[in-house]
Amino acid sequence: MTSFWSYWIIGLTSLFLVGISWILLANRRRDETQTDQTTGHAHDGIEEYDNPLPAWWFYLFVITIVWSIAYLIVYPGMGNYAGLIGWTQEKQHAGEVSAAEQRYGELRSRYLAMPVEEIAQDPAVRKMGMRIFGNNCAQCHGADGKGRFGFPNLTDDDWLYGDSPDAIKTSVTQGRRAAMPAWGIFWGTGVSLR
Numbered sequence: 001m002t003s004f005w006s007y008w009i010i011g012l013t014s015l016f017l018v019g020i021s022w023i024l025l026a027n028r029r030r031d032e033t034q035t036d037q038t039t040g041h042a043h044d045g046i047e048e049y050d051n052p053l054p055a056w057w058f059y060l061f062v063i064t065i066v067w068s069i070a071y072l073i074v075y076p077g078m079g080n081y082a083g084l085i086g087w088t089q090e091k092q093h094a095g096e097v098s099a100a101e102q103r104y105g106e107l108r109s110r111y112l113a114m115p116v117e118e119i120a121q122d123p124a125v126r127k128m129g130m131r132i133f134g135n136n137c138a139q140c141h142g143a144d145g146k147g148r149f150g151f152p153n154l155t156d157d158d159w160l161y162g163d164s165p166d167a168i169k170t171s172v173t174q175g176r177r178a179a180m181p182a183w184g185i186f187w188g189t190g191v192s193l194r
């Protein structure tokens with residue numbers, strides 16, 4: 001980000017924080033006594049009491065403002081300022097990927113080395129496949145894989161792109177023309193799902 005836009009964001013964010021603090025404090029009344037006094041305007045016979053904001057409500061606002069300032073010091077948000085702890089989404093993603101790699105890497109390379117016909121017979125893999133399907137595919141193809149309007153049935157013998165292991169692998173990893181996403185790209189760690 002160029003320094004102009006960085007200062008632009010810092011300026012607007014600070015102005016906004018000062019602005020809401022000012023609105024909050026400028027409208028604050030200290031006398032906690034309830035009155036029968038109304039603000040004076042009536043709408044369809046409905047009037048508005050002129051009482052101070054309850055203290056818990058006022059302090060909730062104060063807490064959110066203090067919280068946002070602390071947040072903007074610790075995390076990035078103020079233009080190009082990186083934040084105290086140096087958090088970035090790239091680092092977080094890389095951390096999650098390497099944790100998954102440690103947890104599943106060995107298992108995955110074992111199955112990647114096996115031919116599809118063989119894996120398809122393995123009861124443990126079928127169970128895993130069912131859970132992976134439930135999490136990633138069922139929203140389109142249905143929990144039972146039978147599809148619905150616009151989403152093909154994967155349990156019948158009618159295939160759009162072929163039923164060979166290679167054709168199905170291509171469907172899953174590269175995606176297909178309609179709304180079938182390419183799942184291979186989600187393994188963006190240099191490890192390709194061949």
Ligand code: HEC
Pocket residue numbers: 133136137138139140141150151152154158159160161162168171172176177178179180181183
């Ligand atoms: C966003 C919705 C969506 C999700 C999620 C999705 N699919 Fe699909 N899938 C489709 C659509 C739509 C098609 C048909 C593509 C076409 O007609 O070009 C398709 C086609 C397919 C095909 C080819 C079917 C044939 O007849 O050749 C296979 C195999 C497949 N999907 C498997 C999966 C698997 C496995 C997953 C989960 C990893 C998955 N799909 C997730 C929408 C989805």
